[in-house]
Amino acid sequence: EVRLVESGGGLAQPGRSLRLACKASGINLGDYSLSWVRQAPGKGLEWVGFLRSNAYGGTTEYAASVKGRFTISRDDSNGIAYLQMNSLKIADTAVYFCSRNLASYGAWFDVWGQGTLVTVSS
Amino acid sequence: QSVLTQPPSESGTPGQRVTIPCSGSTSNVGGFYVYWFQQVPGKAPKLLIQTNNQRPSGVPHRFSASKSGTSASLAISGLQSEDEADYYCAAWDDSLRGVVFGGGTRLTVL
Numbered sequence: 001e002v003r004l005v006e007s008g009g010g011l012a013q014p015g016r017s018l019r020l021a022c023k024a025s026g027i028n029l030g031d032y033s034l035s036w037v038r039q040a041p042g043k044g045l046e047w048v049g050f051l052r053s054n055a056y057g058g059t060t061e062y063a064a065s066v067k068g069r070f071t072i073s074r075d076d077s078n079g080i081a082y083l084q085m086n087s088l089k090i091a092d093t094a095v096y097f098c099s100r101n102l103a104s105y106g107a108w109f110d111v112w113g114q115g116t117l118v119t120v121s122s
Numbered sequence: 123q124s125v126l127t128q129p130p131s132e133s134g135t136p137g138q139r140v141t142i143p144c145s146g147s148t149s150n151v152g153g154f155y156v157y158w159f160q161q162v163p164g165k166a167p168k169l170l171i172q173t174n175n176q177r178p179s180g181v182p183h184r185f186s187a188s189k190s191g192t193s194a195s196l197a198i199s200g201l202q203s204e205d206e207a208d209y210y211c212a213a214w215d216d217s218l219r220g221v222v223f224g225g226g227t228r229l230t231v232l
Contacts, residue, residue: 003194044208045161045210097166106154107157
C-alpha cells in the first residue's frame with residue numbers, strides 16, 4: 001500500500017521559515033513526481049508546486065504565489081520529500097498536502113497524505 | 123478567482139442525477155487531461171476521475187465525467203447521502219506552467 005505522511009507544520013511568524021516533510025512508504029519516491037497542494041481555511045485547493053521524477057530530470061515547477069520563496073526537494077534514500085518555505089506570509093496559512101503525481105505535466109494526484117497545518121501569524 | 127470555473131454549490135435529492143460543470147480555456151481544459159477530486163470537509167481529497175473520464179479502481183460506476191472543447195463535467199447518478207462533499211476539477215495549464223484547480227463545488231444531498 002502506498003502511503004504519504006506529512007509532518008513539520010505549526011506556527012511561524014511572518015518572514016520566517018518552515019520546512020515540511022512528506023514521508024513515503026510503499027514506493028520508491030524517486031520513481032514518481034510529487035506535488036504539494038494547500039488549502040487555506042474555508043477555501044479551495046491550490047497547487048503549490050511539484051518535483052518531477054528522476055526519469056524526468058527531477059525538475060520543479062511552482063505556482064506564481066510561492067515561486068522564489070518555496071523549494072521542493074527529495075531525499076530518495078530515505079523516501080522523504082520536503083517543502084522548504086521561506087519568507088512566509090500570512091496568506092500562506094493553510095493545510096498542506098503532499099500527493100503522488102502520476103503525470104509529469106498534469107494533475108494526476110492519485111495518493112494523498114493527511115495534510116499538515118501551517119499557521120503564519122505574529 | 124480560480125482559473126477553472128465551477129459553480130460554488132449544487133444540490134440534489136437521493137436517487138437523482140446531478141452534474142457539475144468545469145469551464146476553462148485552450149491552455150488547460152482544452153489541451154490537457156481533466157481530473158476530478160472529491161473532498162469530505164476535514165479530510166484529504168480523493169481522486170475520483172482521471173484522464174478526463176476514467177474511474178480509478180474502487181470508484182463507483184455512478185460517477186462519470188466527460189470533456190468537450192474547453193469544458194468538462196462530472197455526473198453523479200443515483201445520488202446518495204454519502205456523496206455530500208466538495209468536488210474539484212483540475213488540469214495542467216501550459217500558459218501558467220502549473221496545475222490549476224476549479225474553485226470547488228459543494229454538493230448537498232437534500
